[in-house]
Amino acid sequence: MTDATDPLSAELQGPSPRQMLKSRAFSHKGLMFGVIVVGLLVLVALLAPLLAPHDPYAQSLMKRMVPPVFMGGTWEHPLGTDHLGRDYLSRLLYGARVSLLIGTVAALISGVIGTAMGVAAGYFGGKVDAVVTFLINVRLAMPVVLVALAVVAILGGSLTVVICVLGLLLWDRFAVVMRASTLQISRRDYVAAAQVIGASTPRILLTEIMPNVFNNLIVIVTLEMAHAILLEAALSFLGLGVQPPTPSWGLMVSEGKNMMLFEPWLVLIPGAVLFVLVLAINLMGDGLRDVTAPEGRS
Amino acid sequence: MLAFILKRLGLALLVAFTVSFISFSLLFLSGDPAAALAGETASGEDVEALRRLYGFDRPMLVQYGEWLFAALRGDFGESYYFKLPVASLIAERLQVTMTLGVCGILFALVTAVPLGVAAAIRPNSLIDRLALFLSVAGQAMPSFWFGLILIVVFAIQLGWLPPSGAESWRHFIMPTIVLGYYAMPAIMRLTRAGMLDVLNSDYIRTARAKGAGETRVLFKHGLRNAIIPVVSLAAVQMGFMLGGSIVVESVFALHGAGYLAWESIARNDLPTVQALILVFSMFYIVFTFLADVMNAWLDPRMRSA
Numbered sequence: 001m002t003d004a005t006d007p008l009s010a011e012l013q014g015p016s017p018r019q020m021l022k023s024r025a026f027s028h029k030g031l032m033f034g035v036i037v038v039g040l041l042v043l044v045a046l047l048a049p050l051l052a053p054h055d056p057y058a059q060s061l062m063k064r065m066v067p068p069v070f071m072g073g074t075w076e077h078p079l080g081t082d083h084l085g086r087d088y089l090s091r092l093l094y095g096a097r098v099s100l101l102i103g104t105v106a107a108l109i110s111g112v113i114g115t116a117m118g119v120a121a122g123y124f125g126g127k128v129d130a131v132v133t134f135l136i137n138v139r140l141a142m143p144v145v146l147v148a149l150a151v152v153a154i155l156g157g158s159l160t161v162v163i164c165v166l167g168l169l170l171w172d173r174f175a176v177v178m179r180a181s182t183l184q185i186s187r188r189d190y191v192a193a194a195q196v197i198g199a200s201t202p203r204i205l206l207t208e209i210m211p212n213v214f215n216n217l218i219v220i221v222t223l224e225m226a227h228a229i230l231l232e233a234a235l236s237f238l239g240l241g242v243q244p245p246t247p248s249w250g251l252m253v254s255e256g257k258n259m260m261l262f263e264p265w266l267v268l269i270p271g272a273v274l275f276v277l278v279l280a281i282n283l284m285g286d287g288l289r290d291v292t293a294p295e296g297r298s
Numbered sequence: 299m300l301a302f303i304l305k306r307l308g309l310a311l312l313v314a315f316t317v318s319f320i321s322f323s324l325l326f327l328s329g330d331p332a333a334a335l336a337g338e339t340a341s342g343e344d345v346e347a348l349r350r351l352y353g354f355d356r357p358m359l360v361q362y363g364e365w366l367f368a369a370l371r372g373d374f375g376e377s378y379y380f381k382l383p384v385a386s387l388i389a390e391r392l393q394v395t396m397t398l399g400v401c402g403i404l405f406a407l408v409t410a411v412p413l414g415v416a417a418a419i420r421p422n423s424l425i426d427r428l429a430l431f432l433s434v435a436g437q438a439m440p441s442f443w444f445g446l447i448l449i450v451v452f453a454i455q456l457g458w459l460p461p462s463g464a465e466s467w468r469h470f471i472m473p474t475i476v477l478g479y480y481a482m483p484a485i486m487r488l489t490r491a492g493m494l495d496v497l498n499s500d501y502i503r504t505a506r507a508k509g510a511g512e513t514r515v516l517f518k519h520g521l522r523n524a525i526i527p528v529v530s531l532a533a534v535q536m537g538f539m540l541g542g543s544i545v546v547e548s549v550f551a552l553h554g555a556g557y558l559a560w561e562s563i564a565r566n567d568l569p570t571v572q573a574l575i576l577v578f579s580m581f582y583i584v585f586t587f588l589a590d591v592m593n594a595w596l597d598p599r600m601r602s603a
Contacts (some may be wrong), residue, residue: 138316143541143578146559152572153563154327232441234545237442238560253443264450271443279438
């Protein structure tokens with residue numbers, strides 16, 4: 001009779017690992033801040049059409065560079081308008097979609113590539129490992145921004161091209177981390193046991209290895225998502241990422257740059273939002289690492 | 299040690315060779331470089347003339363072989379836009395980028411190492427929290443935005459520093475801070491972690507038990523060992539920074555190699571772009587090779603790797 005409500009047995013059992021994980025997560029300030037801010041921004045991105053006061057593409061030559069409400073503007077345009085008279089708040093809200101979409105999809109693409117390479121290298125070792133390690137070295141030697149800019153320039157800047165280029169470039173950290181974690185896991189007795197009872201290799205990889213490297217994988221997905229969002233913004237800022245009139249935060253900073261002298265908020269607002277999003281995602285990733293691997297904390 | 303160096307050297311050469319092939323073939327992604335070069339308005343005859351002029355009509359591998367052998371002799375062809383030899387163009391612009399890279403890494407080390415050491419000596423103190431805050435903020439800061447803010451504050455509002463250009467050392471202050479801040483978080487975290495590790499080790503306890511002074515324990519016994527991985531990380535970061543200087547150089551209109559890369563990409567100047575990708579990769583490969591050798595020299599346990 002082990003009833004959870006029985007005080008004696010509850011005391012004997014103590015909190016389950018799952019409960020301990022939960023309480024660690026809720027008491028981790030950085031993780032909570034990250035989750036709340038990212039959650040809010042995801043909500044904003046999803047609900048952009050409902051929340052935006054204006055059409056983000058509608059131009060108005062009569063209302064160019066209206067200042068935000070805290071700088072003497074009106075509530076008609078809470079964050080003012082840009083050099084083409086487009087509502088800044090609406091563009092900011094739709095910009096969240098671009099950043100989050102690019103971050104998520106690019107991290108997923110590079111995650112699939114990097115995980116496949118890393119797990120294969122860690123599990124099979126030998127020649128497979130040598131080839132993967134060599135490929136990681138080659139990839140690290142290529143200057144990411146330069147290669148991404150050149151490829152986007154050749155193929156033309158569209159959302160799809162930017163996502164694919166970033167996805168194909170950012171797999172290195174996945175491969176490095178997944179290789180190391182797989183190497184560690186595949187030496188465990190339960191993997192040997194699975195091999196002895198004759199489980200097939202795909203089965204071992206999927207049911208023994210993957211669940212045990214999953215925590216590390218989630219952490220890298222988050223951190224690489226932040227990396228991809230920053231890179232997209234940098235590419236768009238340099239004019240070789242997402243093309244106008246798409247509202248991308250990096251592009252908005254670049255468009256506001258020429259008016260920076262008189263209207264610094266045109267640059268400050270989109271950059272600040274970008275900073276907060278990347279900060280929140282990073283804090284979420286760092287927090288997840290602390291919570292799922294408490295023994296590794298310094 | 300010699301065997302280790304030779305093995306690493308061989309690997310570095312193989313990586314360099316692969317990178318050269320990738321950077322050459324990347325620019326064939328468009329399918330027809332001649333059409334891309336001629337622009338959308340060019341007639342079929344113009345495109346054909348360009349194709350023959352630059353030899354795009356030959357098999358790609360033949361073109362690659364020729365390019366590689368010329369590159370090994372330091373000849374990267376002629377820039378389509380500047381009509382100058384690419385090699386001398388890059389050599390001239392590299393001075394600015396190298397200056398910026400060296401200043402940037404020095405700035406990062408000078409700020410990150412003391413902060414990391416101070417944070418490790420007193421974990422959870424105010425200075426530890428400040429260090430953590432600076433590193434978390436640094437990792438999330440879009441460098442182009444940080445640069446623009448510095449320009450608004452220090453060049454426009456206060457008028458202390460010139461907003462752009464590379465004429466004097468004062469022009470390099472803001473770019474150095476932006477580029478250095480990019481490398482700082484990783485160096486600081488590693489210094490802190492290494493120092494914490496070392497301070498908890500047996501030989502530090504022994505040194506304290508012998509009655510060595512606290513300064514001596516921290517710097518002679520502690521930092522000396524904790525700094526080894528930091529030195530190699532700094533070398534790797536330096537390689538990354540040269541590649542990353544493209545954003546900083548374009549914000550501050552510093553006419554270095556990064557700025558040249560951006561201009562050449564925008565102008566479809568293929569030979570310059572190919573050469574720059576290769577040059578930046580070579581810097582990374584050389585720096586990581588030096589870091590590996592330095593590590594093995596300082597720590598014999600690494601030689602077996």
